[in-house]
Amino acid sequence: MADWMLNLQEDRLSKLTGSYVIAIELDEEFVGFVGKLGKIFLKPGHYLYFGSARGPGDIGARIKRHLSANKKIHWHIDRITLAGRVVEFLIAPDASECSLRKKAMALSKLTVAGRGFGSSDCRLCPAHFLTVPNNSRLLLTKLSKTVDGEVYSVPSLLPMTAAQPSTV
Numbered sequence: 001m002a003d004w005m006l007n008l009q010e011d012r013l014s015k016l017t018g019s020y021v022i023a024i025e026l027d028e029e030f031v032g033f034v035g036k037l038g039k040i041f042l043k044p045g046h047y048l049y050f051g052s053a054r055g056p057g058d059i060g061a062r063i064k065r066h067l068s069a070n071k072k073i074h075w076h077i078d079r080i081t082l083a084g085r086v087v088e089f090l091i092a093p094d095a096s097e098c099s100l101r102k103k104a105m106a107l108s109k110l111t112v113a114g115r116g117f118g119s120s121d122c123r124l125c126p127a128h129f130l131t132v133p134n135n136s137r138l139l140l141t142k143l144s145k146t147v148d149g150e151v152y153s154v155p156s157l158l159p160m161t162a163a164q165p166s167t168v
Contacts (some may be wrong), residue, residue: 016059019052019100022066022077022141023136026084028161034076040114042080045134048104048111049077050097059091067154077129078115084153092149098124102157103146108132108139111162 023046030042053062065071066081066089073079073140092100102125104110109132117129140151 001126009021016091016093017054018059018091019050019095019097019104020054020059020062021090021100021104021140022049022051022063022081022086022131023047023088023140024080024084024088026080028083030080030083032079032083032132034079034101034117034154036112037114037117039078042113042131046136046156047080047084048110048130048136049080050101050104050117050128051077052097056062059093063089063091063123073128080129081128088151090144090149090151092144092147095147097128100127100143100147101125101128101130102161104143108144 002106025046026042026044028044030040032040034040049066051062053059066077066086071078071082073082090100093112097104110132112127113129113131115126117127139149141147144151
């Protein structure tokens, strides 16, 4: 992905705080150690990670980090974003990651991908990393309407509601 595209979106999302959801595709099985969670096994498929950017670092910086292939492993999700690829993300400035997760669970048959994954600082949720039974795009679009959020396509880095560039 071109750096100028990433910088364009980072500028648009800079200073914006709130919560987000990233949709990740794994083409191959993932087996690895993830901090205190130990060894985890993930099948190829679609996954959602629910995060927030309320302290230092805005949503633009968080998304840029999730998209980066050159990063130091800091969070549980870093191992997964390096093994797979982020394909879409949802920005929801007024929602919490827990409320996003709960609403997503009500919209689709999501399952916990790894107990405690991404939710070590949360006492309400069993995990902030969920398995999607099918493509995540429709789910993120439905979810965005319930939280006044916006879904972005990573290949174009444009809002999904914007006219997408022609590939012809």
